[in-house]
Amino acid sequence: MSDPSEPVSAMLARIPYAQFLGMKIELAGDEMTAVLPFGNHIVGNPTLPAIHGGVLGAFMEMTALAQLLLTEGQARQPRVIDVSIEYLRSGRPLTTYARAEIKKVGRRIANVHVEAWQDRRAAPIAALRGHFLVTPTEG
Amino acid sequence: MSDHLDAMRNFVQAMNQGSPHAIALKMETVALDREGATLRVPYDEKLIGDPETGVIAGGVVTTLLDHACGQAVHTGLTEFKTIATLDLRIDYMRPAEPGKDIYARAHCYKVTRSVAFVRAVAYDDNPDDPVAAAQAAFMLDSSSGRGFGANLKDRKPRK
Numbered sequence: 001m002s003d004p005s006e007p008v009s010a011m012l013a014r015i016p017y018a019q020f021l022g023m024k025i026e027l028a029g030d031e032m033t034a035v036l037p038f039g040n041h042i043v044g045n046p047t048l049p050a051i052h053g054g055v056l057g058a059f060m061e062m063t064a065l066a067q068l069l070l071t072e073g074q075a076r077q078p079r080v081i082d083v084s085i086e087y088l089r090s091g092r093p094l095t096t097y098a099r100a101e102i103k104k105v106g107r108r109i110a111n112v113h114v115e116a117w118q119d120r121r122a123a124p125i126a127a128l129r130g131h132f133l134v135t136p137t138e139g
Numbered sequence: 140m141s142d143h144l145d146a147m148r149n150f151v152q153a154m155n156q157g158s159p160h161a162i163a164l165k166m167e168t169v170a171l172d173r174e175g176a177t178l179r180v181p182y183d184e185k186l187i188g189d190p191e192t193g194v195i196a197g198g199v200v201t202t203l204l205d206h207a208c209g210q211a212v213h214t215g216l217t218e219f220k221t222i223a224t225l226d227l228r229i230d231y232m233r234p235a236e237p238g239k240d241i242y243a244r245a246h247c248y249k250v251t252r253s254v255a256f257v258r259a260v261a262y263d264d265n266p267d268d269p270v271a272a273a274q275a276a277f278m279l280d281s282s283s284g285r286g287f288g289a290n291l292k293d294r295k296p297r298k
Contacts, residue, residue, distance in 0.1 A: 016187040017196035020163075043159040044206075048282070048290040052160040053224045054205040058198020077189055080197045084228040092290040123294075 008032070008070050011077070018062055021055065025066055032070055034063040036096040043093075051091030053126075056116060057083065060098050060128035064112040067100035068132060076135055078110065083130035091125055094118040110134045143217060147171060150219070151210045164199065166206060175246035175257075176210035178203060182238050193237035197271075200241060200261050201229060204273040207243035208257040212277050215247030215255055222255065223281035228274045235270045239263040245273075253279055 008025050012018040021042065024035045036042070036059045044052025061083055068078050098116040105111075114128040151168045155161045164186070170177040180186075180195075180203050188196025205227055212222050235241050244266055245259035255277045260269040282289070 014190045015196070016185050016190070017198060020185045021198070040159045041163040044161070046157050046159065047287050048285070049288075050290055052158070052202060052205070053227070054198070054202025055160060057201040057205065057227060057229075058196065061198055061201065062196075076191075079234075080231045082228070082230045083201070084226065085201075085224075086226050087224045090223065090290055092294075 007073075008066050011069055012062075012066065015062075017058075021059065021062075023059060023062060027070075030070075032067055032099065034059065034066060034098045034100075036098070038093050038095055045090075048090055049093055051093075051096065053085075053087055053091075056087070056091050056096070056126045057085045057128065059096065060085070060100075060114040060116055060126065061130065063098040063114050063116075064100045064128065064130055064132065067102060067112065067114075068105075068110055068134060071102055072105060072110070072134060078132040078134045081109070081131040081133055083128055086127045087125075088127065089123065089125040092118060096125070097121075105134060108133060144171065144173065144214065146219070147213045150213065151176065154210070160202070161206065164202065166203065168210060169242070171210065171214060173214060175214055175244060176207050177242060177244045178207045178210065179240050179242050181240045189234075192234065194234040195237075195241060197231060200231070200235065200243075200271050201227070203241060203243045204229060204245070204259050204261055204271065205275070207245035208247075208259050208273060208275040209277065211245035211247040211257050211259070212250075212255040212279075215250050215257075216279075220279045221282035222277045222279055225254070225276040225278050229271050230273075231271045232269055235261075236263050241270065242266075250279075255279060
């Protein structure tokens with residue numbers, strides 16, 4: 001039995017920035033959830049306090065990349081073409097979760113939607129839609 | 140207006156020094172004027188997003204652009220207001236060059252009663268050869284009625 005999350009976890013382990021954020025992934029069957037534990041180093045606004053909006057964007061971007069790797073078995077990291085981030089609620093000092101849905105994968109471009117939440121799945125704190133340049137797996 | 144700019148110069152320094160994530164990225168404001176804000180994140184191996192090439196993670200560029208856009212809003216206002224990012228759209232044109240610092244230049248081009256609109260570019264050497272471009276909208280007076288530690292309280296679920 002090989003662990004299906006292994007290639008994705010290995011990818012995250014190799015990316016210094018993912019380690020810097022402290023991001024992890026969890027798999028339930030083929031459903032992937034990305035997890036961002038709270039830490040002082042991701043706080044943008046210390047008075048509320050709130051997680052930096054850029055960190056939430058980065059976290060959702062990495063979630064989309066991890067989902068593409070998991071589903072499409074990319075030989076190389078896909079490249080981000082564009083992202084559109086919507087901020088719905090401030091990121092509180094809690095663990096943040098994100099799930100990605102691949103809406104379409106063409107020969108070159110993938111379209112992915114991501115949603116991030118904290119204590120209530122039904123009350124997302126941010127969403128991302130993005131296009132990614134994917135390269136066909138060789139061989 | 141220049142009094143406001145001077146106050147904002149002090150404020151953005153405090154904002155950078157008071158923001159744990161800005162400190163973690165070693166983010167600095169290198170210029171602040173009526174045209175907007177220029178910020179820098181120095182190249183750092185811990186921020187690499189692609190270990191094969193050593194290119195800085197797109198997420199760092201995202202954060203730098205968000206931060207720069209926010210500071211540009213403050214230069215576009217005539218008095219201090221709390222702000223929150225509503226949306227941020229980023230086009231990534233090319234990878235940043237490994238080893239080089241990344242800059243972001245943001246300009247607030249329209250302010251209404253409730254919303255400020257900002258454009259920004261991220262670049263390493265030349266603003267005319269950008270790494271990424273951003274378009275953002277910010278809500279103004281976002282914290283009205285919310286005090287220090289507001290995020291630490293339980294939130295009432297809305298019906």
